[in-house]
Amino acid sequence: MPLWLQGALEFIQCAFFSAVLVVVPLIAVWFADGFAERSLDSVFRMCGQVWLLIHGVPLELNLVAPGSPAVVTGAMTLIPLGLTLIPFFLAWRSGRRIARASYADQLWQGIVGALGAYLLVGLITGFAVATEEVGVNLGAAALIPLIPAGLGVITGARREAGSWGRLIGVDFAEWIATTSQHSRWAGSYVWSVIRAGVLGYVMAFGLAAVGLTVSLAIHWLEISNIYQQLQPGPIGGAVLTIAQLGVLPNLALWSLAWISGGGITLGVGSTLGPLETAVGPLPAVPVLGALPAGDLGPSWVYLLVPVLAGILAGWWFLREGENHFEDWLSIRLKVRWASLALSTVLLGLFIGAVAGLLSTLGSWLASGSLGIGRLTELGPNLWTTALMLTGEVGLGVVIGYLVAPFLERDPVLED
Template sequence: MIARLRTWGKGALEALLAMSIYAVTLGACMALMLLIISIEEGGPSLSIATVPLTETLILLTQGSGFTAGSLTLTIMPLLLTIGLLWLIKALVSWRGLSVGGCCLGTLTWMILNLVILQGTQTIQVDTTPVIILKAALVFLSGYALAVVTSKEFHTWWESTVQERIPAWLRRSVRLGLSWGAALVGLFLAAGLIALICWVVLYHGAVTKLFNMARMGPASSVVTTIASLVWLPTLVVWAYSWLMGDGFSIGELASFTLWSGHAKSLPSVPLFGLFPDPVADQGVRTLLLNIPLLAGLVLGLLLILGSRNHRLFTAVREHGVLSWTVISHFLQSTLSMVLAWMTCLIISWLGFLFSNGSLGTERLASVGVSVPASMKMIATSLGMGLMTSWVLAILSGSLLVLWKQVQSRIQMNGAMVNGLATWDGDAEEPAAGASSEDLTENRNQNQKQETDEEQSDHRNGSGSTSRRVASSGKKQNHPRTTRSTRSARSSSQKNQ
């Protein structure tokens, strides 16, 4: 009983440590930022707002927005959310895993968030039960990450699950999930590159907005650093922009590859980074075809790669029309479908968590249009994967056809060689001789040879003397003799 209570107590301790470390770190950064702004701008000290702002930001990290005057902010700072999940996962992995610890830790986390909620000086957008439920989901997500990455889970998976699942199915699922996640990573990397390009091209507009707000250099730097907590959100928006659908800032502005304007937006320095339309048609076409090209390359790697399903290796070892080749092709098709679904699911979650609001009316919907973006990504990526699949089918069909042509050529060559060998001992036909003449010449030659053998048998002594007399002469080749006889008979026939 005492051991069980200790195990449960570890869960409560994990939740308490995670909240303490996160709150203290975030509060220290917030106090430093407010202190720098107060020193540069003058006036009353802003440090007294450190605790309320820290509490509000803790709840915002877990998806609970707030309202302060005309501002309604529900866009999650995803960088802080990712850091909080990693902190919970690290503490749970360090202190240990248990079902009771998970339950008591979740309960402790909910109580701590309820205490924080009572101390905030802002109006929360969500109700109290919704806020507590979101907080519980955050802690459970961090605990789940710790469970999935633990040695106990891997041991259980290898001993229980893998024994009941065929090896080919495990391999296909593993390749599909890993390549789908790799695709999302590739698209997010492209979004990060696009965001860096925006910073390089439009940093002057951001500087102008800082000057319009009459912010000094130190305040501008601190505000820029604080804005990095929304860096993953901006990367996701840039990802959607590259795919063609773009993003919108409520009803005031929308940004795509074809259109983009920020004249109606509030004077927020971060809004100065948003891009103008791409003027070059070739560049737009290339950017729109990124998912298609990625799907094409992924499909070819899954089908033909040496570390994947190795279809060509199976063709060389087992032939084209073998069950092994067919099974490899079906497995690669399953992996492609899983990769496509994995990419879409992760993208959908990213778009969902990056959306929010900055107001109640025209700024109530900020971010990505999830249905439109998902449609464009699914269509383009699916076309790329389908193209690689069709290319594999065509390559296999051409290979089968080439094998059949080769076998037909070899059979014809063997037949020609056989006929040439069979006719090698026969007489060479005279020029212009017909088939009837050749048959008659053969019969005459056979009759002449028979008569010579009979005469030699009757005149044995004479033939012996003739053989002795001709032993010093060079013998003629049988084919030459037969050719000579054939030519002689043909000349007699013609005469």
């Protein structure tokens, strides 16, 4: 079949399977009388609204306040990133299938067909599920789902192609060979700095996720008590657990903001961090029982976790052997310690800045609003977290880069 048609059919399957994973648990709750006040039609509309939400589409709420004729308006923008991974990986699988069926110079046809089909699915869904209580912007419903789906299909196609060069039909090695030696050295240095910054951020995120897991294990009794107080029943409890699993990546990013010292916002006027804590009333969500409370010991200890990630990034950069900026400085500054000190401090600043920029993206994705009440501000304190991570990872890079030769037993250093 034509490549554009194959791409369209692949993404229609993606939309169908991701929708099934939303519809089945919510319909099960309806059959268990969990939505006794709703008709089956309204539950299907709610399923479509949830499908749009996991793709990042904001929902416009217009709800009547209990015991009052006033209408409360707001936008629900908190994206459950764990559930967003479902359409992403379905699109990733489709991208690999499209790449197998096409040559590199034809791949765009399948991708355009796939994204065009997904745009129509989002547009139709946004039109079909809008109600008086929940409104949907049709432009957002059509375009925003293309972001996770597009990233999935492109990375999947790249995985199958084996390189970005094959994916877009450009031989990067041949192009780099035409540049000057100084340009190649500068490019190698910048590329190594970017990869070290990504490594530092990913390591900090991984350590924060481990800390979140430990906190969940320690506070398991409090979480169980909240489950018992809610009494959701077997099906309701299963759906509640799925929803909480869907926001686990958000909580891991919140944990990263917490250990960095940037802190997180849990509603208007509430801030939680190792250096400052001022939290108001919170909803009865079991996973929130794992929030750190009480005496946590010396607060500054938690700030060392991103520094450790920076140390690993600095060590990796030394092993990469692409510090051409230090080579350039050593030629112009005859004093060895001066060139080493200046290049290492700037290296920490550059790699820390990359980690800080990635932090702004992660914090932004993990933030949002539930649209009503105090919970219109949820998530990491974006700029504070970015600045703290920049400094902490940068400090770790300096330490790691200077200590790494001793760990590597550099023969030049020993001589």
